[in-house]
Amino acid sequence: MIGSSCLSVFEKVILIEVPGNAEGSQENNQQAMNCPPSFGNDSDQAAASSSASISPDFEMLEELQGNLEASTETASHAPSLGSDSDPNAFSPTDCLLCNLNMWTKGRTGVKKSSGMADCPSSVENNSDNDTHSFLYMPACFGPMPSETMNDSNLVENDSNQDNDSTPVSNNSDHEVLPTEMTAEAESSAGDGADTVNGTTGLEEYNNQYSSFLLSISPTASFAYLGDPKRNVKMLNIHLLAAQRKSNPKQAARYLVRNLFPKETLIGSSVSANCRDRPRLDPNKMAAVREFLATVFPNYDLSEFGKEWKACISNVASLIRYLNSEAKRRQNNGGGCKLPGTPASADWNAGGVRVPSEGGFQFPQSLNVPETRETGNSVPNRNGIPEEMGSLSINNTIYSTEVLEYFGNPNRNIHVPSSLIHAAKSKARPEQSARFLIRHLFPEEILVRSNVYGSITQGIYALDPNRINALREFLQDAYPGFNLLENEYHWKLCVAAINSYIRVLRHDLKRFPNKSYQLPGWGPRDPSCN
DNA sequence: ATTTTGAAAGAGTGGCAGTT
DNA sequence: AACTGCCACTCTTTCAAAAT
Structure with a gap:
């Protein structure tokens, strides 16, 4: 901040x-x-996230997660730290692993290479969304084939991801379950989790989102949001809640609200060309979009899709609201400004x-x-x-x-x-x-x-x-x-x-x-x- | 061919009122 | 309290025309 x-x-x-x-x-x-540190690495978002205190939503987490273990709380930093800090903080088996095929599938309607779309880095494509300066990956992360990457690996694109995804989804070390089953495991772990219609379990899920497979341990409480390679983690319970939203706009708003600390949202913009504020971490936003594309397959949630634009607009609205709220509080109470x-x-x-x-x-x-x-x-x-x-x-x-x-x-x-x-x-x-x-x-x-x-x-x-x-x-x-x-x-x-x-x-x-x-x-x- | 200019479209923002 | 939609406004980008 x-x-x-x-x-x-x-x-x-x-x-x-x-x-x-x-x-x-x-x-x-x-x-x-x-x-x-905050300034030295171009990583405004990362810095903001990593330096931010625990998100206010953790209160809700406690509420929802009920008797989840204390370790959960530590892990619950994931929304703000997940992609910016130690990726090893979570066991792979504790995370949902989304089949990368889904990403490709979700992008089929996109004319441009979507890999480029979120990260149209190439000099040649003259895109406005180039995100060079938004890659805040600590060295320990190694290469990150996310959409926010601007290198040729990504440009050369989805096929690579597809290839990469195969071993991930087929990894026999992981128990592969749909989210609903995750929810069941979740509910069994505590009383705070919302119940999920059991009849919509594996079968229906596989029908609708056959590629959106998840790897999770019975005690898992965190999942990757979007492409696991983005290393954006979020509480399952939030993902489930987002899935239950009636439309992607609401889900996007909900996810962003839980993905970024309030302080980060207040000081940020969803726009890449906002003059005075850092943009919300494009990696996380891309993860949100990917997630929504899997959950709402009937909506146009491609990078330039109508529905995604509506989501962005809705998130902007959220930020506006938070800003105005912060301003109100400052005016009301207590913001004693220094001259x-x-x-x-x-x-x-x-x-x-x-x-x-x-x-x-x-x-x-x-x-x-x-x-x-x-x-x-x-x-x-x-x-x-x-x-x-x-x-x-x-x-x-x-x-x-x-x-x-x-x-x-x-x-x-x-x-x-x-x-x-x-x-x-x-x-x-x-x-x-x-x-x-x-x-x-x-x-x-x-x-x-x-x-x-x-x-x-x-x-x-x-x-x-x-x-x-x-x-x-x-x-x-x-x-x-x-x-x-x-x-x-x-x-x-x-x-x-x-x-x-x-x-x-x-x-x-x-x-x-x-x-x-x-x-x-x-x-x-x-x-x- | 390149640069400069004016104009307009598109996107983002804050404020506000209404709704949930 | 939180969310949503609308409006007016600003800023950035783009395009066509004019000038060099």
């Missing part, structure tokens, strides 16, 4: 270029450069963002150029480009947060960890670039510039030092993309940046009194007119 809250406060521009010796600064900032540190909800509110809301002000040096140390006057719409330079050498530090070098350390550009963190959470470098550009330059600079400038049109070039730092950062954050100067993906980034600037300019024409003339400096806020 550090990530989301800090991010909400500081992701707005605290760009610091430290003058002087890079070596020295590096030394001085040695501590800062040591990324805290200058708005609640994350304020900033995370997305849509309408008023920079000064919650009392947060951007660094004077960047926010209110009148007071810059350089003493330069405010660059107005007709300002001269030199002022862009003066901005770039501004060294006022306004941050209580850990800072990291942005781009090559020799450039001496520092940004808050949370900004790095948020940028890396974007699915694609273009999105990250678009996100970062508004934090690297104030609007008044942006509206009369573009990345390389266009002299003939009186458009200035943005500070090349920062632009290069941005490119270097993206290159580092998205190793699967070609972000060298003049290369394809960098051009996409440039186009995205220029597109963003264009919109700013367009808005400026429509609303001449717009935000950049206000003291606050932040993303455009067309609503504040």
